[in-house]
Amino acid sequence: xxxLLPRRGLAQILALIVILAVDRVVSPQFFDLRLQDGxxxxxxxxxLNRGTPVALLSLGMVLVIATRGIDLSVGAVMAISGAIAxxxxxxxxxxxxxxxxxxxxxxxxxxxxxxxAVLGMQPIVATLILMVAGRxxxxxxTEGRIVTFTSPxxxxxxxxxxxxxPVPVAIALGMLILTGAVVRGSALGLLIEATxxxxxxSELAGVGxxxxxxxxxxxxxxxxxxxxxxxxxxxxxxxxxxxxxWLELDAILAVVIGGTSLxxxxxxxxxxxxxxxxxxxxxxxxxxxGYPPEFNLLVKAVVVLAVLLLQSPKLSGFAxxxxxxxxxxx
Amino acid sequence: xxxxxxxxPSLLEVRGISKSFGTVRALQEVDFTLRAGEIHALxxxxxxxxxxxxxxxxxxxxxxxxxxRLAGEEVAPRSAKSALQAGIATVYQEVNLLxxxxxxxxxxxxxxxxxxxxxxxxEMRRRAKALLTGFGLDIDVAAPLGxxxxxxxxxxxxxxxxxxxxxxxxxxEPTASLDRHEVEILFGIMRQLARRGIGIVFVxxxxxxxxxxxxxxxxxRNGRLVGERETASLPRLELIRMMLxxxxxxxxxxxAAAGEHRARGVCASFENYGKAGYVAPFNLELxxxxxxxxxxxxxxxxxxxxxxxxxxxxxxxxxARVEGAxxxxxxxxxxxxxxxxxxxxERKTEGIVAELSVRENIALALQAKRGLYRPLSRREQDxxxxxxxxxxxxxxxDPERPVGLLSGGxxxxxxxxxxxxxxxxxxxxxxxxxxxxxxxHAEIIRLIRDLCDDGLSLxxxxxxxxxxxxxxxxxxxxxxxxxxxxxxxxxxxVGNILAAIAADGAAVALEAHT
Ligand SMILES: Nc1ncnc2c1ncn2[C@@H]1O[C@H](COP(=O)(O)OP(=O)(O)OP(=O)(O)O)[C@@H](O)[C@H]1O
Ligand SMILES: [Mg+2]
Numbered sequence: 001x002x003x004l005l006p007r008r009g010l011a012q013i014l015a016l017i018v019i020l021a022v023d024r025v026v027s028p029q030f031f032d033l034r035l036q037d038g039x040x041x042x043x044x045x046x047x048l049n050r051g052t053p054v055a056l057l058s059l060g061m062v063l064v065i066a067t068r069g070i071d072l073s074v075g076a077v078m079a080i081s082g083a084i085a086x087x088x089x090x091x092x093x094x095x096x097x098x099x100x101x102x103x104x105x106x107x108x109x110x111x112x113x114x115x116x117a118v119l120g121m122q123p124i125v126a127t128l129i130l131m132v133a134g135r136x137x138x139x140x141x142t143e144g145r146i147v148t149f150t151s152p153x154x155x156x157x158x159x160x161x162x163x164x165x166p167v168p169v170a171i172a173l174g175m176l177i178l179t180g181a182v183v184r185g186s187a188l189g190l191l192i193e194a195t196x197x198x199x200x201x202s203e204l205a206g207v208g209x210x211x212x213x214x215x216x217x218x219x220x221x222x223x224x225x226x227x228x229x230x231x232x233x234x235x236x237x238x239x240x241x242x243x244x245x246w247l248e249l250d251a252i253l254a255v256v257i258g259g260t261s262l263x264x265x266x267x268x269x270x271x272x273x274x275x276x277x278x279x280x281x282x283x284x285x286x287x288x289x290g291y292p293p294e295f296n297l298l299v300k301a302v303v304v305l306a307v308l309l310l311q312s313p314k315l316s317g318f319a320x321x322x323x324x325x326x327x328x329x330x
Numbered sequence: 331x332x333x334x335x336x337x338x339p340s341l342l343e344v345r346g347i348s349k350s351f352g353t354v355r356a357l358q359e360v361d362f363t364l365r366a367g368e369i370h371a372l373x374x375x376x377x378x379x380x381x382x383x384x385x386x387x388x389x390x391x392x393x394x395x396x397x398x399r400l401a402g403e404e405v406a407p408r409s410a411k412s413a414l415q416a417g418i419a420t421v422y423q424e425v426n427l428l429x430x431x432x433x434x435x436x437x438x439x440x441x442x443x444x445x446x447x448x449x450x451x452x453e454m455r456r457r458a459k460a461l462l463t464g465f466g467l468d469i470d471v472a473a474p475l476g477x478x479x480x481x482x483x484x485x486x487x488x489x490x491x492x493x494x495x496x497x498x499x500x501x502x503e504p505t506a507s508l509d510r511h512e513v514e515i516l517f518g519i520m521r522q523l524a525r526r527g528i529g530i531v532f533v534x535x536x537x538x539x540x541x542x543x544x545x546x547x548x549x550x551r552n553g554r555l556v557g558e559r560e561t562a563s564l565p566r567l568e569l570i571r572m573m574l575x576x577x578x579x580x581x582x583x584x585x586a587a588a589g590e591h592r593a594r595g596v597c598a599s600f601e602n603y604g605k606a607g608y609v610a611p612f613n614l615e616l617x618x619x620x621x622x623x624x625x626x627x628x629x630x631x632x633x634x635x636x637x638x639x640x641x642x643x644x645x646x647x648x649x650a651r652v653e654g655a656x657x658x659x660x661x662x663x664x665x666x667x668x669x670x671x672x673x674x675x676e677r678k679t680e681g682i683v684a685e686l687s688v689r690e691n692i693a694l695a696l697q698a699k700r701g702l703y704r705p706l707s708r709r710e711q712d713x714x715x716x717x718x719x720x721x722x723x724x725x726x727x728d729p730e731r732p733v734g735l736l737s738g739g740x741x742x743x744x745x746x747x748x749x750x751x752x753x754x755x756x757x758x759x760x761x762x763x764x765x766x767x768x769x770x771h772a773e774i775i776r777l778i779r780d781l782c783d784d785g786l787s788l789x790x791x792x793x794x795x796x797x798x799x800x801x802x803x804x805x806x807x808x809x810x811x812x813x814x815x816x817x818x819x820x821x822x823x824v825g826n827i828l829a830a831i832a833a834d835g836a837a838v839a840l841e842a843h844t
Contacts, residue, residue: 186695187705194694197683204642204680205748206666206698265685289700 010260012274015303019278023285030288039161043284045169052168053078053244053282054228055273057251058258059179060220062215062272065255067196067213068264069116069123071220074251076134077108078228078244083141084236085229089149097154099230105225106218107136113217117210138240148237158233168230172273175223180269192216196264250279253304278303341529342387342418342498347396349379349386351735354726356382357553359396364498364529369520371540371561372533374550374573375767377725377740380422380533383550384500387415388420400498411440419496423503423533423738423765424678425487429476434458437490438476462488466515480676481507481628482558485516492519499523500531503738505539506764507675509628509793510710517543535739535767536794537566549573594618596654597787598670598756600639603648609634610812611648616756616787621778623798624791625827626808632673632791634811636758639789640672641665652755666699671749675760675791677738681745684734688724689715691733691744696751718747723770724776738765746774750781757781758789763797775801795824807831 023043033042057074064071079103088097093284108130115126149155160167183189194202195209203209224244232238257275260267282303288298342364342769349357350823359380364370367658372380386393389407398405400416409411410420427436434451435442437458442449458471463606465485475483484507490646491499499520504515520543534540540547540561547564549556549572556572597618604611609631616622624632639644639650650659652668659665665672674680683691695709700706706714716730722743724736733744749757762778763771778788778801792798805822807815807830815830 043568186702187700188702190690190694190697190705191702193686194683194690198679199687200680201683202698203695204672204674206663207694208663208698258417265683290646 003318008259008268009271010269012278015306016274016278016281019281019285023281023288025283026289030070037163038164038165040164043288045166046277047277047280047284048169049166050284051277052172053227053231054250054254054279055249055276056170056223057097057247058254058272058276059175059269060223061251062255062260062267062269063183063192064220065218065260065262066192066264067216068199069213069216070127070252071110071112072124072127072248073108073130073216074220075244075246076131076138077105077221077224078231078247079138079240080134080141081105081225081228082110082232082238082241082243083138083147084148086153086232087141088149089154090150094153100230102222102225109218112221113214116217117213135240142238142240146237146239148238154233154257155236158236164256168234170231171226175226176269176273183269193265193267209244226322231236243260254279256308257304340364341367341401343399344347344387347383347386348394349382349391350394357386360550360555362548363558364531366529367524367527368545369524369530369532371544371547372531372550373442373540373547375736375769376551377751378601379553380550381502381737384420384422384502388418390502396794414496417497418500419491419494419498420500421491421502421504425483427475427483427487430474433469433475433486434471436486437461437493461493464519465489466512470571479628481509481512484508485512488516492523498529499529502533503535503765505534505536511627513539525725533770535765537569547590550573570768573767583740599651601649603638603645604642605638605646608643608811609638613815614639614806616789618785618816619782621782621788621790621801623802623805624808625798625805626796626831630808631811632808633760635808636672636760636789636791640670640758642672666695666752669755670758671695671752671754672758673762674747674761677741677745682733685732686819687730688719688733688736688744689729692747692751694719696749699752714751719753722747723773724741739767739770742766743770754786756787756789760791761793762790763792788810795827798827799824809833
C-alpha cells in the first residue's frame with residue numbers, strides 16, 4: 001500500500017506540470033525558445049530568470065526553516081546588498097563590489113544568528129528587527145535616492161549570458177549545486193535535520209546546535225545578498241524602498257511548497273528551488289494571460305493550498321482512505 | 331486460544347480488532363475483555379501491540395476491523411475526547427499534556443470550574459491541590475507543568491484521568507517513571523477505584539507490580555492474542571513463556587567481586603564536583619570495567635549528578651579528570667569528545683529525534699563526535715544501524731523507519747545503540763531499562779556486563795533497586811541533592827540501600843513494603 005502513496009517530490013512536479021500546461025493554454029508561445037545575441041529568449045527562460053532571486057532566497061531559507069527557525073529579514077538584506085553594489089559599481093571593480101555586498105549579507109546573517117543561537121530569541125522576532133531596520137540601513141546607503149549605475153561588469157551579472165543561459169540562472173544553479181554539495185557532502189545535512197527535529201536531544205548527543213543555527217542564518221544572509229546584487233544588476237540600479245519587498249514571504253512559501261515543514265527537520269534544497277519555480281511560473285502565466293495582477297494573489301493562494309493538501313499526512317493517507325471506503329462497502 | 335471466563339459481567343468487550351500501519355500488522359484479530367471492578371494487566375514484549383490496542387480502542391487510531399462494546403453497547407470513539415465522553419479515561423504511554431499551562435490548568439483542561447463564563451482560578455487551584463495531595467504530591471499547582479519532572483507530569487496525567495470518574499480507566503505504563511513510593515500510592519488508588527466497580531487496564535513491564543496489583547492478565551505477542559489468565563493461577567515462568575514465546579535464559583546473578591576492578595585504572599574522577607542549588611559537591615571515582623549505581627528517591631539528585639558528570643550541566647566548582655588528566659566539561663560536546671555517553675531519562679524530549687530514521691538516530695552521536703568534515707558515508711551508517719539492530723534486537727528491524735513510529739521500548743534500545751556506536755569509555759544511563767520488556771531487560775543487563783568486561787565504565791540510575799543490586803560494583807545513595815553514602819561489595823543489598831535512603835526517617839514508610 002505504501003507504494004501508492006505519493007513519493008517525495010511527486011506533488012511538486014505534478015503541480016509544476018499542471019501550471020505549465022495552463023500557461024501553455026493561456027499563451028500558446030509559452031514553450032517557444034529562440035537564440036538571439038548568444039542568449040536564449042522565451043517565456044520559459046523568463047520564468048527561470050525572474051525566479052532567480054526567490055530561488056536564491058529559498059536556498060538559505062530552507063536551511064533556516066529546517067532548524068525550526070525563520071528569516072524575515074531576507075528582503076531587507078537584498079535591499080542593503082543591492083544598495084551597496086549600486087553605490088560601488090561605477091567606482092570599483094566587480095570583485096570588490098561583490099565582496100562588499102556579500103560581506104554585508106554575511107554580517108546580517110551573523111547578527112540574526114547571534115540573536116537566535118546565542119541570545120536565544122525567537123527567530124520570528126529576532127529577524128523582524130533586521131527586516132525593519134535593514135530597509136532603513138539601505139536608505140542610508142542610497143541617501144534616499146534611487147542609485148543607478150552603468151558598470152558593464154555588474155550589468156552583465158544581471159543581463160548577460162553564459163552559453164546562452166542567462167547569468168542569474170547560471171548563478172542560481174551554481175549556488176544550488178554548491179549548497180547541496182556542502183550540506184549533503186558533509187555531515188551538515190544530518191546535523192541540521194537533527195537540530196530542527198529535536199534541538200535538546202541533538203545537543204545531548206553532542207551536536208553543536210548553536211553553531212548549526214548560526215551557520216544557517218549566515219548562509220541565508222549570503223544568499224539574500226547575492227539575490228540583492230542580481231536584482232540590482234537586472235534593473236541597473238538600487239531602490240532601497242522596493243528592492244526585495246515582500247520577497248521573504250515568497251521565499252517562505254517556496255520552502256513550504258517544497259515540502260519542508262515550518263516545524264523543522266527534514267528538508268530538501270531541490271524541492272525548495274522547485275517551489276520558487278512554481279511560484280514564478282504562476283506569476284508569469286497570470287501576467288501573460290492578461291488578467292489583472294490582483295488575480296495573482298488569489299491564484300497563488302489556491303495553488304499553495306492544493307500543494308499543501310497533497311502533502312498533508314491526513315491526505316497522503318489518501319490511498320488509505322480509498323481503501324477504507326472500499327472495505328466498508330458491502 | 332486459552333480463555334477462562336470470569337463471573338463478573340464484562341464491562342469492555344473488544345472483539346476481532348485488527349490494525350496495520352502500512353505493511354506492519356500491529357494487531358490481528360485481538361480480543362480483550364475487561365470486567366467491572368477488576369484490574370486487568372495487558373502484557374507483551376516491546377512492539378507486541380499493547381499501546382496500539384489502547385489507541386485503537388480509544389479512537390486515537392482508526393481500526394481496520396473489529397468491534398468495541400462498552401457495557402453491551404457498541405462504541406466507536408473517533409478521538410480520545412469522545413472515548414472519554416463514552417466513559418473511557420486513558421493515560422497514554424507518551425503523556426500528552428500541555429507543558430506551558432499550569433499544573434492546575436492541565437488537571438482541569440476542558441472542564442474548568444466556571445462562574446459567569448469566567449474561569450474560577452482560585453477554586454481550580456484549590457481543587458488541583460487537593461487532588462494531587464491525594465497522590466502524595468505537594469507542589470505549586472500554579473507553576474507551568476513543564477517545570478516539573480516527567481514523574482510529576484505522569485502523576486498529574488494519572489490524577490487527571492482518575493478524577494474524570496470514568497467507567498474504564500486505562501493506564502499505559504503508568505509506573506515507568508515512578509518511584510516505589512508513588513507506585514504504592516497509585517496502587518492504593520487503583521484498588522479503591524476497582525472496589526467502586528471501575529474496570530482498570532494496566533500495562534507494565536514490571537512483573538512484580540503485575541502480580542501485586544492485577545486480577546487477570548491478557549498477553550499479546552506480535553500483534554496477536556496469546557491468552558487471558560487469572561493472575562493467581564499463572565506461574566511467572568509460564569507468563570514469561572506466553573510473552574516471549576520461548577524460555578528466558580536464566581540470568582546469572584552477582585557480578586565479579588569488586589576487588590577485580592580495583593586492579594584496573596581510574597577512567598574518570600570527580601573531586602568536590604557540584605553546582606550550587608543543583609547538587610551538593612561530591613567525590614566520585616569511576617574505574618574501567620566498573621558499574622556504579624545511583625540510588626535515591628525521586629528528586630534526590632540522581633539525574634542531576636548524571637548531567638553534571640556528562641557535561642549536560644556545568645559544574646560551578648571542583649575538578650573532573652579523565653584518565654587522570656584534568657578536563658573541563660562545559661557542554662555535552664565536551665563530554666562526547668572525552669568519550670562519555672548519556673542516555674537521558676526523558677526519552678521523547680531529550681532522546682530521540684522522532685522524525686529521523688532509526689539509522690540516523692543511531693548514527694547521530696558518532697557523527698557529532700567525528701565532526702562535520704568526516705561524514706559517515708551512507709554505507710557506514712547502514713552498517714552501524716544493521717549491527718545494532720541485530721545486537722539489541724530492535725523491532726521492526728527496518729533502519730529506515732522513523733524512530734517515532736517505534737514502540738517505546740524499541741526507542742529506548744535505539745538510544746542505547748546511539749551511544750554504543752561511539753565506543754564510549756564512560757556511559758551514563760538514566761533509567762536504561764525503563765519501558766523495556768522482560769526478555770530485552772535480561773539482554774540489556776547481559777550487554778552491560780559484557781561491555782564492562784571490555785573496560786567500559788558505567789554510571790547507572792535506576793529506581794529498581796533489585797536491578798541496581800544485580801549489576802553494581804558500588805552504589806552511591808543520594809538524598810536531598812547530596813551524595814550521602816557509598817556501598818560496596820557485600821554491603822550492596824536492597825535493605826542497606828533503603829536504609830541509607832531513609833536514614834533521616836523521610837522514607838521509613840518505604841521499608842514496610844519490602
Ligand atoms: N503510528 C505508528 N505508525 C506506524 N507504526 C506504528 C505506529 N505505532 C506503532 N507502530 C508499530 O506497531 C507495533 C506495535 O507497537 P506498540 O506501540 O503498540 O507496542 P507496545 O506493545 O506498546 O510496545 P512497548 O512495550 O515498547 O511500548 C510496532 O511494531 C510499532 O513499530
Ligand atoms: Mg507501548
